[in-house]
Amino acid sequence: MEKTFNLSRREDGIAVLTMDVPGETMNTLRSEFGPEISEVLSEIKADASIKGLVLVSGKKDSFVAGADISMLDACETAADAKLLSQQGHVVFNELESLSIPVVAAINGACLGGGLELALACHKRVCSLNPKTMMGVPEVQLGLLPGGGGTQRLPRLVGVTTALDMMLTGKQLRPKQALRMGLVDDAVPESILLRTAVEMALAGKRPAKKKKQSLINKLLEGTSAGRNIIFDQAGKQVAKKTQGNYPAPAKIIDCVRQGMTKGMEKGLEVEASHFADLVMSKESESLRSIFFATTEMKKETGAGDVKPRDINKVMVLGGGLMGGGIASVTTTKAKIPARVKDISETGLSNALSYAYKLLDKGVKRRHMTPAVRDNLMALMTTTTEYKGIKDADIVVEAVFEDLSLKHQMVKDVERECGEHTIFASNTSSLPIGQIAQAASRPENVIGLHYFSPVEKMPLVEVIAHEKTSAETIATTVAFAKKQGKTPIVVQDGAGFYVNRILALYMNEAAQLLLEGQSVEHLDKALVKFGFPVGPMTLLDEVGIDVGAKISPILESELGERFKAPAAFDKLLADDRKGRKNGKGFYVYGGKKKTKEVDQTVYSVLGLKPGVDTEAAEVAQRCVVQMLNEAVRCLEEKIIACPRDGDIGAIFGIGFPPFLGGPFHYIDTLGADNLVKILESYQARYGSRFEPADTLKQMSIDGTRFFS
Numbered sequence: 001m002e003k004t005f006n007l008s009r010r011e012d013g014i015a016v017l018t019m020d021v022p023g024e025t026m027n028t029l030r031s032e033f034g035p036e037i038s039e040v041l042s043e044i045k046a047d048a049s050i051k052g053l054v055l056v057s058g059k060k061d062s063f064v065a066g067a068d069i070s071m072l073d074a075c076e077t078a079a080d081a082k083l084l085s086q087q088g089h090v091v092f093n094e095l096e097s098l099s100i101p102v103v104a105a106i107n108g109a110c111l112g113g114g115l116e117l118a119l120a121c122h123k124r125v126c127s128l129n130p131k132t133m134m135g136v137p138e139v140q141l142g143l144l145p146g147g148g149g150t151q152r153l154p155r156l157v158g159v160t161t162a163l164d165m166m167l168t169g170k171q172l173r174p175k176q177a178l179r180m181g182l183v184d185d186a187v188p189e190s191i192l193l194r195t196a197v198e199m200a201l202a203g204k205r206p207a208k209k210k211k212q213s214l215i216n217k218l219l220e221g222t223s224a225g226r227n228i229i230f231d232q233a234g235k236q237v238a239k240k241t242q243g244n245y246p247a248p249a250k251i252i253d254c255v256r257q258g259m260t261k262g263m264e265k266g267l268e269v270e271a272s273h274f275a276d277l278v279m280s281k282e283s284e285s286l287r288s289i290f291f292a293t294t295e296m297k298k299e300t301g302a303g304d305v306k307p308r309d310i311n312k313v314m315v316l317g318g319g320l321m322g323g324g325i326a327s328v329t330t331t332k333a334k335i336p337a338r339v340k341d342i343s344e345t346g347l348s349n350a351l352s353y354a355y356k357l358l359d360k361g362v363k364r365r366h367m368t369p370a371v372r373d374n375l376m377a378l379m380t381t382t383t384e385y386k387g388i389k390d391a392d393i394v395v396e397a398v399f400e401d402l403s404l405k406h407q408m409v410k411d412v413e414r415e416c417g418e419h420t421i422f423a424s425n426t427s428s429l430p431i432g433q434i435a436q437a438a439s440r441p442e443n444v445i446g447l448h449y450f451s452p453v454e455k456m457p458l459v460e461v462i463a464h465e466k467t468s469a470e471t472i473a474t475t476v477a478f479a480k481k482q483g484k485t486p487i488v489v490q491d492g493a494g495f496y497v498n499r500i501l502a503l504y505m506n507e508a509a510q511l512l513l514e515g516q517s518v519e520h521l522d523k524a525l526v527k528f529g530f531p532v533g534p535m536t537l538l539d540e541v542g543i544d545v546g547a548k549i550s551p552i553l554e555s556e557l558g559e560r561f562k563a564p565a566a567f568d569k570l571l572a573d574d575r576k577g578r579k580n581g582k583g584f585y586v587y588g589g590k591k592k593t594k595e596v597d598q599t600v601y602s603v604l605g606l607k608p609g610v611d612t613e614a615a616e617v618a619q620r621c622v623v624q625m626l627n628e629a630v631r632c633l634e635e636k637i638i639a640c641p642r643d644g645d646i647g648a649i650f651g652i653g654f655p656p657f658l659g660g661p662f663h664y665i666d667t668l669g670a671d672n673l674v675k676i677l678e679s680y681q682a683r684y685g686s687r688f689e690p691a692d693t694l695k696q697m698s699i700d701g702t703r704f705f706s
């Protein structure tokens, strides 16, 4: 069998151990490597000519991407998972105990178990390659660093920094890693190996201690101080996770126990907590998201049809969405974008949108001012159709007005090339209706972004019946270059995400009209696992936007989408939400915490205070979303449950620890969900009528995923 580890000896006495998992694009750690690694370490220990060891990756732009997540998926019991962690401890402890200096030369992704491997080396040097990132993202998989990271990291960079890394899963750039002492040097890739060898030849000198402030010395250097850190971290984690994610608290416990009872105890606790987490439902759901998104990275959205190159983009509309779209085009895809708006104000908005984001990067030392300015130069503006003849795609982000969009289709066909794609960012208008104005309908497609564009990872790519496969493939490729996760959905009012969101929001509105308070509603759904509650979301999206979409959905999809008429009173009272400082909450107030605008109740003629059980409130809203998601699958709006899960999680923050609507339905059981829906149907009416597929699944006892 081809080896993963290859040991080569240099004349200067330094041995180079290259890790290169055969047939894989990334190095990942697997238990099957254990015997091979032990054999290599024994060979090194037995060879007195070896004065030092440098560990490198044989992969281009990638060091080690962590433990093989599919290996974790294969664990059938907690004992299986605990053994994996313990095996890692044995190997890493043996590496760390070598009498010769061991230096990790890191180039590319060094994540999870990969960083834990590097931490077991005596020194670390990384390249300045933009692809070099270091971190322990296990928490994003519902796990914790199970290869000794909860013990070595705090001892290297300090408890506070280590907890921040482990609880957020953040990935550090080379200079960030150097500043915090995670690596001993960061050098150009061309001299990475040479620097590592020199480091090894210099011997096992202790790392330079980072300078610490007095307060930090007291906090980190005393058990009382560390307990303050742990207690604070515990409170922050409890608030952030609402108790829905077990991993963060276990991470804190591993560090606390290790720092108070010693590394051996810490490793023992780490292996035990790691095992529990691998077997947890939450981690299983989060790992399924990783596998789904990794699989989606390879999909073109149109089979084996090749996408056309996108070398120039035009964005119509310099507002909030247009500015965001132009910004991710230039800063992420690094493709020139020309923004057209009817007013200079719109154009300056687009430019300042991009500049603010880039300047934040400069302030955080992620980029230099020169890089910022070069990226800004990719964005140009115009109030006329000039300089766009060679645009490969035009993204329209103007008002939800069909006649206006028809005019733009005609303008683009007149002013641009025959191959130019017209992509509409419409959030509700059927693409087929927009394409009616086109003489080349095969070039018309929907490309629906979510706000804020630079943060929300999802885009919906909406093909109408005449959209060509090449247009789909090109648009999907373009979205991926912008750093987006695209799902291809079929044409229909509200497409997928806004359609399932609409019924969820309508149910929240019904609950409000029944006397639930705004804050109770929001707290209930945040407790369930959403990032924000429905009333906060309505304020953020815009009450007026919701009011505009609802009638379109009702006319196209039926009565169940009818929004409560009482909400018209909000618009009559000029309540649009955050955008005009008047909504369900008070804006611009002096208080730091958000306050409900109590006058909203009088506008709606309500007396709040019913505030029933939060779980019941959340369930009524969530089952509406689940039921409509199933209908979207039935109608082939979404191609598969996987896309439905990713769309809901990445588009509206459906709780990731539940895996998405379809994974959650499997967890609940279709029969149980049908019973809940039917009980609500009896109490609140036909809008809770279970989807046919659900009824059938409850009879057949089937699931969406095996």
Ligand SMILES: C[C@@H](O)CC(=O)SCCNC(=O)CCNC(=O)[C@H](O)C(C)(C)COP(=O)(O)OP(=O)(O)OC[C@H]1O[C@@H](n2cnc3c(N)ncnc32)[C@H](O)[C@@H]1OP(=O)(O)O
Pocket (backbone or CB within 6 Å): 025, 026, 028, 065, 066, 067, 068, 069, 070, 088, 109, 111, 112, 113, 114, 116, 137, 138, 141, 143, 144, 145, 146, 147, 149, 294, 297
């Ligand atoms: C011991 C404990 O501490 C437990 C752990 O270490 S848990 C694992 C922690 N590591 C991670 O969470 C990193 C997961 N990987 C990524 O984030 C990304 O893959 C990347 C940033 C490393 C690279 O991204 P990108 O350049 O976009 O490449 P792909 O995501 O497409 O990945 C390329 C192929 O590598 C496979 N892969 C990557 N990481 C892992 C992993 N940890 N386990 C298993 N497989 C992994 C990925 O599936 C792709 O495989 P394919 O055959 O090309 O489909």
